[in-house]
Amino acid sequence: MPNWVDEVEPMTFKGQIAVPYTWWVGDTGSRFLEAIRDQATFLGTRCPDCDTVYVPPRKNCGRCFTALDQWVEIARRGVVTAFTIVRANHPLQPVKSPFAYALIRLDGASVSILHLITKDLARLSIGVTVEAHFKEASQRTGHILDIDHFQII
Numbered sequence: 536m537p538n539w540v541d542e543v544e545p546m547t548f549k550g551q552i553a554v555p556y557t558w559w560v561g562d563t564g565s566r567f568l569e570a571i572r573d574q575a576t577f578l579g580t581r582c583p584d585c586d587t588v589y590v591p592p593r594k595n596c597g598r599c600f601t602a603l604d605q606w607v608e609i610a611r612r613g614v615v616t617a618f619t620i621v622r623a624n625h626p627l628q629p630v631k632s633p634f635a636y637a638l639i640r641l642d643g644a645s646v647s648i649l650h651l652i653t654k655d656l657a658r659l660s661i662g663v664t665v666e667a668h669f670k671e672a673s674q675r676t677g678h679i680l681d682i683d684h685f686q687i688i
């Protein structure tokens with residue numbers, strides 16, 4: 536049986552389309568983002584069975600599957616547990632390079648949150664202490680980038 540692809544020259548077209556979308560972060564994510572927007576604070580959830588503290592918060596414990604409803608306030612400071620430095624620019628990146636995406640374990644949390652380190656990259660290493668810097672209150676919109684960046688201290 537002849538294959539129709541053998542009889543035509545494959546043609547391609549390179550294009551781009553915009554795909555706007557809205558994604559609901561859920562009640563747990565909303566409470567987390569509201570605390571950042573309205574009080575410049577971090578809220579997490581603590582598991583009553585295994586004592587794991589999640590920041591960002593989760594509705595159920597990822598270790599023992601217990602429902603989580605104990606909210607705790609978490610420090611603005613923490614340590615870098617992993618990072619990568621971005622040196623190329625791309626339109627979808629939140630800031631211009633160079634900057635770092637870093638996993639940061641805030642003091643009092645059991646897991647790390649992903650965010651940006653934009654300054655002092657020569658001092659960046661695993662274990663370095665960082666502190667969250669929030670946008671001015673009038674600039675905060677309930678977005679994770681209401682945390683402007685984390686600063687090495």
Ligand SMILES: [Zn+2]
Nearest residue numbers: 582585596599
């Ligand atoms: Zn648990």
